[in-house]
Amino acid sequence: MATIGVLGLQGAISEHVSQIEATGQTAVIVKHADQLAEIDGLVLPGGESTTMQKLMDRYDFIEPILQFAKQGKPIFGTCAGMVLLAKKVSGSDNPHLQLIDIEVCRNAFGRQRESFEAAITINGLVKEFNAIFIRAPYAENAGVEVEILATYEGKIVVAKQGNILVSAFHPELTDDTRLMQYFNAMVEQTIKTKVEV
Numbered sequence: 253m254a255t256i257g258v259l260g261l262q263g264a265i266s267e268h269v270s271q272i273e274a275t276g277q278t279a280v281i282v283k284h285a286d287q288l289a290e291i292d293g294l295v296l297p298g299g300e301s302t303t304m305q306k307l308m309d310r311y312d313f314i315e316p317i318l319q320f321a322k323q324g325k326p327i328f329g330t331c332a333g334m335v336l337l338a339k340k341v342s343g344s345d346n347p348h349l350q351l352i353d354i355e356v357c358r359n360a361f362g363r364q365r366e367s368f369e370a371a372i373t374i375n376g377l378v379k380e381f382n383a384i385f386i387r388a389p390y391a392e393n394a395g396v397e398v399e400i401l402a403t404y405e406g407k408i409v410v411a412k413q414g415n416i417l418v419s420a421f422h423p424e425l426t427d428d429t430r431l432m433q434y435f436n437a438m439v440e441q442t443i444k445t446k447v448e449v
Contacts, residue, residue, distance in 0.1 A: 254439045257282040257291035261307040263299020263332060267424040275429050275436055285316040293326045293439035296333030298386070298422050301358060304332055305348050314349065321351050324445075326415040326438040334418040335389050342392065352416040353395030354408065361388045361420075374402040374410055377430050383409070383421035390420050415442065 253276065258268045260281035272279035272295070280291055288294065294317070296304075308314055321327055329337040336348040340355035361368070367387070371380040383404070391408035394400055402410035402419075409420040410431075417438065423431040 253278055254292040254436060254443060255280055255290065256293045256295060256436070256439060257287060258295045258297055259304075259308075259313070259333075261311065261313075262304050263297040264330075264422065264424055265297055267422075268295050268297050268330075271424045271429055271432050275432050277436055277439075283311075285311065285313050288316050288320045291325075292443055293328065293435065294320060295435075296327065296329040296336050297424070298331030298333060301332040301335040301348070304336060308336075308348075317349060318351070321349075321415060324415055324442055326417065326435060326442055327351065328432075328435040329416075329418045330424065331386065331388055331420060331422055334391075334420055337416055337418055338391070339395070352411065352413045352418055353398050354391040354411055354413075354418070355393050356389045356391050358389050359387045360390045360407070361385050370404055372402050372404050372409065374431065375399075376401065376434060381423070381428060381431065382426055383419075383423070384425045385421045386425075388420045391418075 255278040256272050257280045260283045269279040337351045338356040339350045339353045341347050342357045372383050374381050398411050398413045
């Protein structure tokens, strides 16, 4: 069983905790950077990316999260989390963690009132996923090392690069745990590799 942390500064924290626990893993709300040493994987939840960035700066999370990723531990960013992890953010000179080589547009599918659901095909999942988009970003382009796992209307909405996974929508707001299980597999593989070494 893996221990997966959810960054507990702002956003859909409890929903992610519930979904992690629904997959049989241990969930921890991470409010202090030193907690990162105790977990095997980290979720950056949906919320307000600018607010989350300010809180990460205030509570000195940036460098510890970068070190967490450097250790090979997986990170899963959903919606705002995708923005925080992106190498480039359109219209901004201040990208955040820059851990996945994508360029994202914030609120690209519209504001709150333009929220919608769509059935999308995700590589590695047999059946379509009912994705919930709320003020969602998308990736305009991706580097050659990025694996594009899903698109919607030609826009990248799920992608993976090494130990980093991102989705533009909110999987935690559905009863479908398959994307979380996909992340769990990344975490478990990392644990297995470290044990073997």
